Amino acid sequence: MTESSTGNGNVGSKRENGAVIVGASLAGCAAAIALAREGARVVLVDQRPESSAFKRVCSHYIQASAVPTLERLGLLEPMLDAGAVRSRGRIWTLGAWIEPPAKSRVPAGVNLRRERLDPLIRARAAQMPGVELMLGWGAQELIREGDRTCGVVVRDRSGESIELRGKLLVGADGRDSRVAKLSGVKRKTYPHGRFAYGGYFEGPKPTGSPDASLWFLDPDMAAAFPTDSELTFYAAMPSKERLPEFKEDPARALVDFVSRVPDAPPIASSRLIGAVQGKLDMTNVAHAVTAPGLALIGDAALATDPLWGVGCGWALQSAEWLADSLAHALAGREDLARGLARYSRRHRRGLRRHAAMIHDYAGARPFSPPERLLFSAAAESERLAEVMEAFGTRCIGPAQMMVRGLPLALLARARRGRSQVARDDARPEPAAAR
Helix, strand or coil: CEEECCCCCCHHHHCCEEEEEECCCHHHHHHHHHHHHCCCCEEEEECCCCCCCCCCCCCCEECHHHHHHHHHCCCHHHHHHCCCEEECEEEEECCEEECCCCCCCCCCEEECCHHHHHHHHHHHHHCCCCEEEEECCEEEEEEEECCEEEEEEEECCCCCEEEEEEEEEEECCCCCCHHHHHHCCCEEEECCCECEEEEEEECCCCCCCCCEEEEECCCCEEEEEECHHHEEEEEEECEHHHHHHHHHCHHHHHHHHHHCCCCCCCHHHCEEEEEEEEECCCCEEEECCEECCEEECHHHCEECCHHHCCHHHHHHHHHHHHHHHHHHHHCCCCCHHHHHHHHHHHHHHHHHHHHHHHHHHCCCCCCCHHHHHHHHHHCCCHHHHHHHHHHHCCCCCHHHHHHHHHHHHHHHHHHHHHHHHHHHHHCCCCHHHC
16 A cells, blocks of 8 residues: 655656556545555545545535445444444425335445544545555546546646556546546437425424435435434525525525425534535536446446435445456456456446436436326335335335335335225215205
8 A cells, every 4th residue: 555645757757557546535435445445456546635525516425326426435333433324315295205215225324524434434545455556646638548448647736747547547526527537338318397496404303314314305305314423414405496586695594594405404403513505506427437448437437416315425436446357357367348347347237227227317307107106005005115225225126116016115105095985985975964
């Protein structure tokens, strides 16, 4: 393990690295840990010079689908030691609460502020044998041999540039990925009709804590995420028609908005810690995740609507899929192109259908009839609530959710109809009708 803020100009030129990873946040650090465990030599580069750097605009929730990844990478216990909170999700929508099933079959999610999580995972990556962490170096241009990417030129703030070469270049540098842009891979965008503001508050705990509470107000959204240090992250994601009131005074608008939701949490009697953070442009961005010699992970591969809290988990999972797919190739036991094709298939199989549904709803449209049916029935049927929890935490895909969920939703609606008929029949007949 080596950690360097100035780097070593000989690193990239005197030896062949297994992988050069640009971006030392969740996806990049997870990939470095996983690849190093397989014996790969990894250079992990980040443009920020501080080892304590962290992503500031993030709900930080890690869905249940990524908990096995945390366990496999040896990160879950250190996160709990750092104060992480295990939680499920409770949803208010269409006039009722969908509570977490009493006998849930999926693991609880994990809440830990990025201020603690990012330095933690970065330090774990830097401690891995075979990983060199280079802070304060930003990607400038790609090194190519024919159509194959074989490295990157990085530059520090003093203007010094060095070449980092490797069998594989990994872009883990976020939504506005410099690596993706330089590579010229195919890029698709999907519009977003909401904006987001959020902040950490100290005060009374929301009802249901430590479980997160979400309000789907069709089309607006609000959330309360209990997290470490006895704090709660409150967030609002209204449609863009409400942007002027938030721009004028973000903190006041956030408190007012969350205070007006049904069964409102105690944000008004809580104290804001730090500043309210906002994100006005949340355009969904999807890149082709591979090219010869190149792979993208995390938000660099797929940056999707934060409303659903999938970004952190998908960053970790895509890093794991990358390592599983490319480990043999980096060890020289198979062709790199074959490993890249395997990763592309795994990423597509895991996320494509989820992303399609998320992108469709991101435009701030109201619920569709099937969505209204599923959400309304889940408040009445615990079996359906189990299915919806498994889907919402990305432990099952949309197709499985529809196959399992729609019959339960139709059954719940039929029962509701029979109950209404029985109540109507039990009412006394009006005197005028006798």
